[in-house]
Amino acid sequence: MDPTEQALVTLGRELRACDYHFTTITPATHSRVISRVNGGGDVLARVFGWSRCFQAAELPNVMLALLDASGELEREGELFRSKVRFSSLGPHLLVHSAFPTEAADSVFFGPDTYRFVRALRQALQDFAVDGACTVIDIGSGTGAGGLCVADLLANRAEPDIVLADINPKALRYSRVNASLNGVARVRTALSDVFTRINEGGNLIISNPPYLLDAKTRAYRNGGGALGIDLALRIAEEGLERLYPGGRLFVYTGTPIVAGADQFFASFRPRLDARRVRYSYEEIDPDVFGEELDTPAYAHVERIAVVALTVDI
Numbered sequence: 001m002d003p004t005e006q007a008l009v010t011l012g013r014e015l016r017a018c019d020y021h022f023t024t025i026t027p028a029t030h031s032r033v034i035s036r037v038n039g040g041g042d043v044l045a046r047v048f049g050w051s052r053c054f055q056a057a058e059l060p061n062v063m064l065a066l067l068d069a070s071g072e073l074e075r076e077g078e079l080f081r082s083k084v085r086f087s088s089l090g091p092h093l094l095v096h097s098a099f100p101t102e103a104a105d106s107v108f109f110g111p112d113t114y115r116f117v118r119a120l121r122q123a124l125q126d127f128a129v130d131g132a133c134t135v136i137d138i139g140s141g142t143g144a145g146g147l148c149v150a151d152l153l154a155n156r157a158e159p160d161i162v163l164a165d166i167n168p169k170a171l172r173y174s175r176v177n178a179s180l181n182g183v184a185r186v187r188t189a190l191s192d193v194f195t196r197i198n199e200g201g202n203l204i205i206s207n208p209p210y211l212l213d214a215k216t217r218a219y220r221n222g223g224g225a226l227g228i229d230l231a232l233r234i235a236e237e238g239l240e241r242l243y244p245g246g247r248l249f250v251y252t253g254t255p256i257v258a259g260a261d262q263f264f265a266s267f268r269p270r271l272d273a274r275r276v277r278y279s280y281e282e283i284d285p286d287v288f289g290e291e292l293d294t295p296a297y298a299h300v301e302r303i304a305v306v307a308l309t310v311d312i
Contacts, residue, residue, distance in 0.1 A: 005176050007070035008084070012093050012180040014063055015044060015086055022049035024087040024110050028290060030099050048086045051099040053079040089117065092181045094142045095173050101219070105169045108219040109142050116207040116251045117148045119283055119307045123249050124149065129157045133202035136162045138193055138234050141219065143174035145205050150183045164189040164197055167218050193237055200241040206234045210253030211288060212296040226255050228263045235267055239274065239310060248310040253287065255300040263306065271310065278310040
């Protein structure tokens, strides 16, 4: 961990000591809230949750110094702005990109993260594992999924967590989040899916991007004509990397066209051919509805989020 990452860890600890909590909402809702007149309120939430500009004197000196030391402080005229947010996830506090997440290397956290972790907890209730095990989180982003697994398995296994992402900034924040939340035995891997991972896993999880993004931002763009290509690739390659008795869990979005789930329609033949045990559930029937206004989704009825669990 380099000094800038350590500064973020210490900043997170300072926020936690101040009983800081923040629930991150959708970008559309966030925009509506900050369009209102800034009426003051909790300065920490304004700076590290709502991503509002602030005067240097408003923030405790130690936090301002740590934000500067982390390289995440930027100046806007006579004001300052944090380039990171900190969000609450159960007992955890996670760092991620500030609003708006327009940059190509933005690190996402939001309602989809909360849904993913909730579905992951449910999927692991009956997961039989004992002793040492390897957990691989593909497209880990903030590391929320892998860190959640570390908590869930702490009393029944000794998980070795591999957080893999194609975005170096995501891995930077993952390392910060692991340290901030006291999760040991975590490694990060700069990898396009499994290309730079030379091992298999007892548990492989993923919450990949699943939208069609005109800007091809890594945290949003799922690839292909329907935004499902990356999820299909992760699921297919994940099955090849599972150890016997292992489990694959993929949480993703799928366009519904003429009543048909396009992800499941594409992947079900592969599951049936392998004769594996699996479950498939629609978690939320309607997300990112605003995307249906774009030309790429002109033929799509809705976007649903789903969870695929496979045991071998």
